[in-house]
């Protein structure tokens with residue numbers, strides 16, 4: 503998969519320019535290898551470096567990413583993924599929001615609802631994250647999970663809105679479920695977290711529309727249980743469970 507850096511050039515003026523320039527020069531300086539030839543150990547080393555950069559920008563996003571990685575590992579084990587697959591999945595999850603590194607703080611940390619324009623900008627974070635990771639020579643297997651973690655299973659409603667159903671890369675489909683679960687169960691400046699049981703019910707409700715139904719089921723099994731009556735396909739007009 504090739505992520506074009508044209509995207510960065512086109513959108514540049516919209517991001518925190520200083521942070522973007524600093525980020526690009528740091529990533530280019532620390533480029534350790536060609537992403538496609540990285541070993542799993544090199545990949546882990548790169549992922550840790552990128553994660554540290556993200557943590558300096560936003561402690562909440564780092565904590566969220568660590569929790570999402572943990573939930574992904576639990577779901578991956580429940581789905582019988584191999585040890586190597588689980589490692590790649592967890593590293594992808596740790597970096598799934600890396601693109602938020604260049605979103606201005608006034609938007610990223612805004613304590614109230616985002617405007618349509620702000621929402622549009624924040625919704626570029628999967629593409630910018632993948633483009634920046636590519637610049638760093640990041641292990642190429644980590645990119646699909648980052649780039650497509652906001653796609654929706656039913657298609658046409660997620661972003662960047664390229665794939666739907668099983669065409670969405672597997673790691674991205676797993677991250678989507680774990681991401682929503684963490685977003686629902688933690689307090690954010692503009693929204694209080696819901697109890698675990700409520701979040702699992704909402705995942706079950708969104709299976710087949712927002713989420714891959716098999717993955718939603720594996721996730722719920724790995725984390726807890728919900729009543730059978732909750733498992734049905736929702737009206738597609740429902741609002742997505744994730745805020746951004």
Ligand SMILES: [Fe+2]
Nearest residue numbers: 598599652746
């Ligand atoms: Fe995200």
